[in-house]
Amino acid sequence: MKPIRETLSTANATPTPSAALSPAMHAAPSNGSVIPIRSGTSTIAPTVIAVTSGKGGVGKTNIAVNLSVALGARGARVLAIDADLGLANMDIVMGLAPTYTTAELVRGDAHIDEVLVQGPQNVWLLPGASGQYDLANLTDVQRQDFFTAVDTLEDRFDVVVVDTGAGVGSNAIGFASAAKEIIVVVTPEPTSVADAYGMLKVLCTRCGVRRVKVLTNLVQGEREGEQVFRRLANLAARFLSISLDHIGSVPRDASIGRAVMRGEPAMSAFPTAAASRALEGIAERLLESEDRDERQGAMRLFWRRLLRQEAR
Numbered sequence: 001m002k003p004i005r006e007t008l009s010t011a012n013a014t015p016t017p018s019a020a021l022s023p024a025m026h027a028a029p030s031n032g033s034v035i036p037i038r039s040g041t042s043t044i045a046p047t048v049i050a051v052t053s054g055k056g057g058v059g060k061t062n063i064a065v066n067l068s069v070a071l072g073a074r075g076a077r078v079l080a081i082d083a084d085l086g087l088a089n090m091d092i093v094m095g096l097a098p099t100y101t102t103a104e105l106v107r108g109d110a111h112i113d114e115v116l117v118q119g120p121q122n123v124w125l126l127p128g129a130s131g132q133y134d135l136a137n138l139t140d141v142q143r144q145d146f147f148t149a150v151d152t153l154e155d156r157f158d159v160v161v162v163d164t165g166a167g168v169g170s171n172a173i174g175f176a177s178a179a180k181e182i183i184v185v186v187t188p189e190p191t192s193v194a195d196a197y198g199m200l201k202v203l204c205t206r207c208g209v210r211r212v213k214v215l216t217n218l219v220q221g222e223r224e225g226e227q228v229f230r231r232l233a234n235l236a237a238r239f240l241s242i243s244l245d246h247i248g249s250v251p252r253d254a255s256i257g258r259a260v261m262r263g264e265p266a267m268s269a270f271p272t273a274a275a276s277r278a279l280e281g282i283a284e285r286l287l288e289s290e291d292r293d294e295r296q297g298a299m300r301l302f303w304r305r306l307l308r309q310e311a312r
């Protein structure tokens with residue numbers, strides 16, 4: 001495994017629009033990607049996708065990283081935000097060693113351009129800090145400053161993938177509920193299904209969320225994924241006014257853990273592994289479900305809603 005959080009000379013380079021445009025941006029996507037390929041400043045606000053869960057340890061970070069890489073490989077300029085602010089680890093899964101993190105951003109010790117670090121494909125990471133109690137429990141003012149800083153990036157990216165912390169704490173719920181697309185990750189364990197339901201309940205009853213995508217992880221096969229989804233969907237249909245779409249299943253696959261040990265996203269290290277192929281399919285479906293018109297103002301809506309929530 002690569003040394004954790006050591007300073008790399010390539011880390012924390014400033015992502016100018018031209019720097020953010022890797023060759024992949026100019027290549028015709030081989031698989032019919034519908035993400036518009038643009039140069040320079042975007043005119044359409046990016047889509048914000050939050051990856052969240054009720055129970056911890058269900059695979060959010062690995063899914064958020066590998067989905068980001070898959071979307072980047074299709075020509076999207078991707079911003080990955082590690083919003084697990086107190087216990088962040090997207091940087092490790094991406095194999096990066098940032099100099100600065102959101103800790104410095106929130107404390108006013110670094111500009112957001114200094115904090116951003118370039119990862120694989122077109123993915124830029126806003127890394128979080130680990131073991132920082134004050135970040136896991138931001139004050140309202142700190143959180144607003146954080147949102148305002150991220151808001152300045154909206155012209156530079158097509159897609160924003162947010163890895164939230166687990167559970168129904170204010171950070172996780174705040175990030176998840178304000179995203180245009182929410183992916184709730186659930187595994188076959190009954191505790192995971194119960195906690196996913198709890199998460200849906202909070203999103204629905206407290207935040208007015210009406211539509212959520214469910215990703216079943218650590219399954220034996222498609223069939224088990226479908227069964228887990230049905231269990232959750234039946235519960236939601238009985239007790240909540242929220243509609244669930246099954247965005248797909250990712251099998252239990254040792255390549256995920258092996259890639260983390262190598263300090264490289266599974267999508268890059270083991271592109272043909274079962275989990276990577278499943279995540280490719282999910283990235284594809286996410287792109288297909290995007291309606292370009294709907295994307296107008298998505299990022300603004302995301303942050304404005306967060307700011308309004310904070311103001312309450």
Ligand SMILES: Nc1ncnc2c1ncn2[C@@H]1O[C@H](COP(=O)(O)OP(=O)(O)OP(=O)(O)O)[C@@H](O)[C@H]1O
Pocket residue numbers: 053055056057058059060061062063084165166217218250251252253254256257260275
């Ligand atoms: N499809 C998979 N196959 C095998 N192992 C997996 C898979 N998905 C995740 N894992 C493993 O499960 C563990 C938890 O993954 P990860 O850290 O991504 O979860 P998380 O939901 O982000 O956790 P937390 O709630 O603590 O942030 C890791 O050891 C990871 O390697």
Ligand SMILES: [Mg+2]
Pocket residue numbers: 060061062084089163
């Ligand atoms: Mg995580």
